[in-house]
Amino acid sequence: MLVAMLVLAGWWVAGLFGQDKPKAEGAAPLPVASAASASGLPSPEPAAAGSCDESDISVSAATDAPSYAAGENPMLILEVENTGKSDCEVDVGTEAMEFIVTSGEDRIFSSKDCAVETGELMRTIAPGESERAQFTWERQRSAPGCTAVNANPQPGTYVLTTRLGSHKSEKVIFDLQ
Template identity: 45%
Template sequence: MGRQGNSSPRKTASGSRGGSGASGKTSAAVYRRRRLFVGVALLVAVALGLGGFAVAGAFNGKQASSTDGATEPASAPNAAPSENQAGTPTPAPTPSCNQNLVTVSASTDKAAYGPDENPLLSLKVTNGGPMPCEVNIGTSQMEYLITSGADRIFSSRDCQAKSEDLVKTIAPGASETANMPWPRNRTLEGCSLIEAKPGAGGAYYIFTAKLGSKASPKAVFQLN
């Protein structure tokens, strides 16, 4: 009976109400040990649960599955929930930086495209300063503009479905790149219907990437 009670504390605890047990001293000591074990196990379970919640709340989207976060719950049981909340350091604000040192560049994946190939347009933002910079790289700031001489061929803003902000901290010398395939179509402001398409046959086009008030140098490509 003693071994069965050690392997299943709950069954023994409920059974002790209805049956006559062994000696009083042995039964009381075993019962106290079982209660102590259950109490410790419950505290550990609660502490692990709080640690997992804190880690899950710290990440959003794809970062929720980050392997970096998997190691953090191990430190959670060492501190009470109130200590965790009070001891969490407030993130230091990103130092102000010289926005004039943030540059925008435009590029295409090829210099010339065949009749069945669509250009891939790339907008690249680089922090050329000596300290981190916060930059809004959301669709509210971006524009992919294609022209041919004085002819405005395409703008990503003409038929843009959403306009959202996305502020990111870019480290010194680091870059953020956003790619967009262009289906070789024309657009008009307000997304008015237009059936005309850009010419081919070796015609040259200019791609300019814009981010807020910043514009990139021109990137030239050819459509065959």
């Protein structure tokens, strides 16, 4: 059951990167592709004219709340931003992405532990723009190789870190009641 939920969650997270997101007020609208694929996602973009520097990619983590009541599942957020001056082509697929929850030195959860079908999803991110993925963590422990874990997280303080390829976010602290 946990494997199936994580596989579906991985596909859902990858799909989130392809969704339109609200633009800041006053921002110029993006041009609409004349031919969209049957899935509703934009047609593939041509490769960026130049390549950006790896240091122009910033990955951050967040949660949708600082604390969660008993039975309330945390929304974990990964955001990748292009801080440079040229377009960056970035793999935002489930193979490159990871959500990691720890408590002290104890590794509680990783979105990679039970991922079955991961993939690459290339996106071109314009300077100053970002892409965001959200993952609902159902308060379950996981272990590498998807081995069974009998204990679930208890009330306390937890730390979220996200990764996208070689880029790692700063730590974000949240509480479970």
